[in-house]
């Protein structure tokens with residue numbers, strides 16, 4: 312199958328390209344400002360998806376069987392910093408992609424987010440009504456409607472949760488952000504009553520490709536790990552996994568103690584049914600996700616000093632872990 316992967320210079324997109332190659336597909340990897348460099352990927356370029364004319368020309372020329380759309384402004388902060396670009400990239404681009412994929416008869420897998428929900432109820436099903444609390448969630452929720460409007464038969468919207476795993480820059484995965492604070496001598500203060508359900512990046516990438524391969528899978532789906540945990544529990548389990556002193560490095564706080572927390576979704580846990588029953592790729596426990604984590608680049612000296620453990624690096628998937 313010939314696949315176009317957008318956001319391939321990003322955290323998830325890179326892993327999607329690697330998963331596609333692993334599963335025997337041909338990949339065109341599109342970055343935004345940066346041309347992706349991914350081991351084994353021979354077709355890669357920087358490409359501004361907001362140029363509709365160029366996007367149309369590219370897809371008509373490439374005529375892919377499927378597009379996995381990972382490019383986005385994927386945080387509340389980046390969306391607030393440039394609301395017009397958030398609207399363009401997070402809503403208009405997926406709409407255009409869905410129209411083009413419909414025209415070509417190509418499958419579209421569009422990445423969405425748990426942040427489309429308000430977090431009041433938790434344990435969300437795909438059929439639950441989005442009620443975003445912030446611009447990021449609003450632009451992504453609007454995209455879901457557009458993608459499914461044009462792609463009811465051809466498109467899959469995949470809502471997912473905070474992504475764990477090792478990133479090339481050592482700064483994108485859940486544990487990598489904690490290590491950055493710890494290395495600077497700061498404990499992480501984490502909510503005991505804010506719930507998230509992390510997913511490991513390569514597991515999620517496999518799922519996106521499996522959905523491309525399974526033509527019958529279209530519509531709105533959820534994918535994450537199997538465990539919904541508080542942010543505090545996540546921090547504690549990450550610290551313990553690395554043999555670090557969780558009591559010293561992870562401080563508990565409740566949402567009631569932080570007035571601004573009311574504007575954040577409380578519980579964004581997701582129900583994986585019905586997708587989990589339809590895929591060969593299994594959902595992973597948090598323990599299975601932890602087993603794949605490495606000490607982030609730049610944190611080796613600090614880590615060796617506080618634990619007395621030696622960090623041994625090895626080259627894996629183009630990253631010198």
Ligand SMILES: NC(=O)c1ccc[n+]([C@@H]2O[C@H](COP(=O)([O-])OP(=O)(O)OC[C@H]3O[C@@H](n4cnc5c(N)ncnc54)[C@H](OP(=O)(O)O)[C@@H]3O)[C@@H](O)[C@H]2O)c1
Pocket residue numbers: 317318319320321322323324341342343344345346358359360361380381382383384385400422423424425471472473474483
């Ligand atoms: N990360 C998470 O925890 C998380 C959680 C839930 C859902 N998601 C969803 O998962 C998807 C992937 O997220 P991610 O964390 O992998 O994002 P990321 O690492 O920030 O990557 C974003 C990608 O978008 C590209 N991009 C930005 N502007 C572009 C433009 N104008 N034209 C073309 N490409 C452009 C970037 O390219 P350059 O850097 O080269 O400019 C980069 O490759 C997103 O849809 C996000 O909403 C992520």
